[in-house]
Amino acid sequence: MSEAVSRRSAIRLLGAVGAAGGAPAAAGCVATVPPGALPRKASPAPAAAGKPAVGARVDALLDRLTLDEKTALLHGAKDPDADADPRGRAGYVAGVPRLGIPALRLADGPLGAGAGVRAGGGVGAGRSATVLPAPVMLASAFDPVLAREYGQVLGREGRAYGRDVLLGPRANLIRTPYAGRNFETFAEDPRLTADIVGQVVRGIQDEGLIAAVKHFALDDQELGRDTVDVSVGEQTLHETALRGFEAAVAAGAGAVTAVRYKINGVHAGESGPLLDEVLRGRWGFDGWVLSDPDALHSTVASITAGLDMEMPGGTHFGGPLREAVHGGSVPQEAVDLAVRRVLTTLDRFGLLTDRPPARPAPNAAAGARTARKVATAGAVLLRNERGTLPLTGVAARSIAVIGPTGRVPLVAGPGSARPAPDGHLSPLTALTRRAGKGAAVRHALGEDPYGRALPPGLLTPPAALDDRRVEAGRSWSHEGTFTLAADDEWTLLVHHTGQRPSVRLDGEELFPVRPGTAEPSGGALLGHAPDGLHVGRRTLALKAGVHRLAVTAEGGAGGQRFRLRHTTRATRAADVAEAVRAARAAHSVVLFAYEDATEGHDRTSLGLPGAQEALIEAVTAANPRTTVVLNTSSCTTMPWLARTGAVLQMYYPGQEGAGATADILFGDVDPGGRLTQTFPADERTTPVAGDLLRYPGVGGRQEYGEGVHVGHRWYDERGVTPLFPFGHGLSYTTWAYEKLTVRPERGGLRAEFTVRNTGRRKGVEVAQVYLGPSERLALDQPVRVLAGYRRLVLAPGESRRVTVDIDVRTLSSWDAERGAWVPGTGRREVFVGRSSRELTLRAKAVVRSR
Numbered sequence: 001m002s003e004a005v006s007r008r009s010a011i012r013l014l015g016a017v018g019a020a021g022g023a024p025a026a027a028g029c030v031a032t033v034p035p036g037a038l039p040r041k042a043s044p045a046p047a048a049a050g051k052p053a054v055g056a057r058v059d060a061l062l063d064r065l066t067l068d069e070k071t072a073l074l075h076g077a078k079d080p081d082a083d084a085d086p087r088g089r090a091g092y093v094a095g096v097p098r099l100g101i102p103a104l105r106l107a108d109g110p111l112g113a114g115a116g117v118r119a120g121g122g123v124g125a126g127r128s129a130t131v132l133p134a135p136v137m138l139a140s141a142f143d144p145v146l147a148r149e150y151g152q153v154l155g156r157e158g159r160a161y162g163r164d165v166l167l168g169p170r171a172n173l174i175r176t177p178y179a180g181r182n183f184e185t186f187a188e189d190p191r192l193t194a195d196i197v198g199q200v201v202r203g204i205q206d207e208g209l210i211a212a213v214k215h216f217a218l219d220d221q222e223l224g225r226d227t228v229d230v231s232v233g234e235q236t237l238h239e240t241a242l243r244g245f246e247a248a249v250a251a252g253a254g255a256v257t258a259v260r261y262k263i264n265g266v267h268a269g270e271s272g273p274l275l276d277e278v279l280r281g282r283w284g285f286d287g288w289v290l291s292d293p294d295a296l297h298s299t300v301a302s303i304t305a306g307l308d309m310e311m312p313g314g315t316h317f318g319g320p321l322r323e324a325v326h327g328g329s330v331p332q333e334a335v336d337l338a339v340r341r342v343l344t345t346l347d348r349f350g351l352l353t354d355r356p357p358a359r360p361a362p363n364a365a366a367g368a369r370t371a372r373k374v375a376t377a378g379a380v381l382l383r384n385e386r387g388t389l390p391l392t393g394v395a396a397r398s399i400a401v402i403g404p405t406g407r408v409p410l411v412a413g414p415g416s417a418r419p420a421p422d423g424h425l426s427p428l429t430a431l432t433r434r435a436g437k438g439a440a441v442r443h444a445l446g447e448d449p450y451g452r453a454l455p456p457g458l459l460t461p462p463a464a465l466d467d468r469r470v471e472a473g474r475s476w477s478h479e480g481t482f483t484l485a486a487d488d489e490w491t492l493l494v495h496h497t498g499q500r501p502s503v504r505l506d507g508e509e510l511f512p513v514r515p516g517t518a519e520p521s522g523g524a525l526l527g528h529a530p531d532g533l534h535v536g537r538r539t540l541a542l543k544a545g546v547h548r549l550a551v552t553a554e555g556g557a558g559g560q561r562f563r564l565r566h567t568t569r570a571t572r573a574a575d576v577a578e579a580v581r582a583a584r585a586a587h588s589v590v591l592f593a594y595e596d597a598t599e600g601h602d603r604t605s606l607g608l609p610g611a612q613e614a615l616i617e618a619v620t621a622a623n624p625r626t627t628v629v630l631n632t633s634s635c636t637t638m639p640w641l642a643r644t645g646a647v648l649q650m651y652y653p654g655q656e657g658a659g660a661t662a663d664i665l666f667g668d669v670d671p672g673g674r675l676t677q678t679f680p681a682d683e684r685t686t687p688v689a690g691d692l693l694r695y696p697g698v699g700g701r702q703e704y705g706e707g708v709h710v711g712h713r714w715y716d717e718r719g720v721t722p723l724f725p726f727g728h729g730l731s732y733t734t735w736a737y738e739k740l741t742v743r744p745e746r747g748g749l750r751a752e753f754t755v756r757n758t759g760r761r762k763g764v765e766v767a768q769v770y771l772g773p774s775e776r777l778a779l780d781q782p783v784r785v786l787a788g789y790r791r792l793v794l795a796p797g798e799s800r801r802v803t804v805d806i807d808v809r810t811l812s813s814w815d816a817e818r819g820a821w822v823p824g825t826g827r828r829e830v831f832v833g834r835s836s837r838e839l840t841l842r843a844k845a846v847v848r849s850r
Helices: 003-014 054-064 067-072 135-139 144-160 190-206 234-241 243-250 272-282 300-305 319-327 332-348 364-377 427-435 569-585 612-622 657-665 712-718
Strands: 091-093 104-107 210-216 229-231 255-258 288-291 380-384 398-402 440-444 468-470 475-484 488-496 502-505 534-542 545-554 560-567 588-594 626-631 646-649 701-703 735-745 748-757 763-771 785-794 799-806 812-815 820-823 826-833 841-847
Touching (some): 054 332, 067 319, 135 144, 135 190, 135 364, 144 190, 144 364, 190 210, 190 234, 190 785, 210 243, 234 243, 234 812, 243 255, 288 332, 300 332, 319 332, 364 657, 398 569, 427 440, 427 588, 440 569, 468 475, 488 502, 488 569, 545 560, 560 569, 569 612, 626 657, 646 657, 735 763, 735 826, 735 841, 748 763, 748 826, 748 841, 785 799
Parallel strands (some): 210 255, 398 440, 398 588, 588 626
Antiparallel strands (some): 380 646, 468 560, 735 748, 763 785, 763 826, 826 841
16 A cells, blocks of 8 residues: 555544634634635745745755754753743753754743743743633633733743743633633633634734644543543544634644644554644644653654654653664654754744844733733623622622632632732732722631641640741651540641651551542642642541641751641631621622632532532521622532522633622623533533543543534533523623524625613623534534624613624534535524523524535
């Protein structure tokens, strides 16, 4: 069999991707893309007068590079400046100074390009990076224009802080509600994801930072992320998981990061059909592909499949690659091609010239303005009964703020996504300032995530354990006993710098190094105390009687600081009682609830962690005028919903989240966000419920059994009623939809309708258009797909005629037998309304074959 025939066979196993679905310039208006057309690639920078063209410059460099220098450009290395800027970098690629090829510094920060940069050291000395709201909150605004502004902040600050490549944005889908990184992801819907991803990429690269879109492809869970083998059908792949990446390529992304997974039995970084045929052949991608950290499994298979760069080191693409070239198992041309892709992209961004673009100065004020804008635009009002919100009159002057995140703001998720600002306002402070002089705003903890000091006389012999310091090179230990008069449930917490102290209770190590015994330390909130110390916690059922506690701490090279704390049934009951008293004494309650998701772990439940549900039940029973503000990563089940007055979804709202929350609660702005993921009624009714093969997988194998029915499409296909549907979000005013017409236009359809603000105040509406299936197309089709949308701001009584074009791609399905997109002709139904389940207008039109 010839190589060409073999490659064609391989691509048929995966399927070829057709036309690109690039992001629209304005929400809901998408240019028509004829079937079979390829996306327009970003053009390389033109040659300056008197200078050679890009190809000639790269050819000249390739001729002069040694094999050692070439392979050094294809893998990560130790950053010589890492000690001066130890946290904010996700990788370093050594350049070739003798030829003017610069080193590359990579940042990992899809919601803040200065990830890890804080005042006091390194490139960011005296400055801090903007912490933007989580990407899921950005997408909730349904505003591609705002997405580009968000990307521009990432790009400007990445460049300002000395970075050259940003590992982001994530173009994957929210497929399972349990995924630990859903807050880093935009939406469950392929169309919305593509729109937002494309514009974020454009924004990042507007500022000269290279976007390395991740994780290609199907990265939608943390469980087994290093080992899972995903089985996915060809139609499913093209109609769902690849849409965001296709849009990123159409936007000119300079790099793509390959996922750790296997896809249909082959590691993504070794998949020629995925990397060479689809990414480069069909979509015309001309940048480079790098591996997720430590995700490479081979030398020969990876580089010949089209992976260009190994991160963060050179386990496979360092010495082994040079040996493979010398031994003949890898042709020199494969190395040259990978280097060419890297150099061509660097040249496109002006990094191979004698005078590369100057780095901008950070603009903290501009970053803060965008962060505030995104946080208010993406805030989703899920429920509002009995006029609970906005807070006005007496409701705004007597407020109980309850919950630990009312005082310690949860601004961002942890892991690689989390930048570190110098400081940010707490919601309690923001609400107090907004309420103004004379208002009574009181805080009650409700739940204590950090613990109380052990009573001074608890241990025999006694020891001070609440703020212990151990000098460098020294060790400290203490052993004592304490007596419980009755059975109790304790949570023991150790706050520490450096190496975690050893804490043994009745001979058992509570925080062992081996995984799976101690509880996870938590993410951005639970994993760190307010003063920055690391936190470990362990909950134990203790019997009445005598217990022995032993603590050992090592000072190490830099000394050690630690404290040992605890909570008990009595302290927890006291916290709830205090919250109930505060709720009864106030006219209004704002209760902040949280869920501390993190990279590396999936959620084990969709309910609020700890005793927060019981806290909400107790507080709402005391005061039904309670607004629950959710700082959560993803959808949440709400058995307590009916007792509340209002529920406001704020996700992880970034550094300006406190002010944005106050803006919404007091009605200074209309809540402008809409859900980008469906909230299930309970854990038994989700797209992955009851099917372990679908999630998290069985024996390392996972199946996309839902097919093209991802997210809200699954709820429609199964006829399942969610708690809140995709696209849901309330406003402080009221809206009317009328006069829908649909007609053929430019090979697709054009929907026109009128939206009217029927209330008494200015408001934000997101008008949504959905498309039904084609009866003539003998392929699996969703009940409805999102076809377009338009974000509107209207004054009281104002109306606007809205036009949304439904392009050929939206009208088409992927036919695996033909290996092509096939338009769904015949009579198609169009639906218009406020969410995927609140569709007040519908009309039909005929789509004819061209």
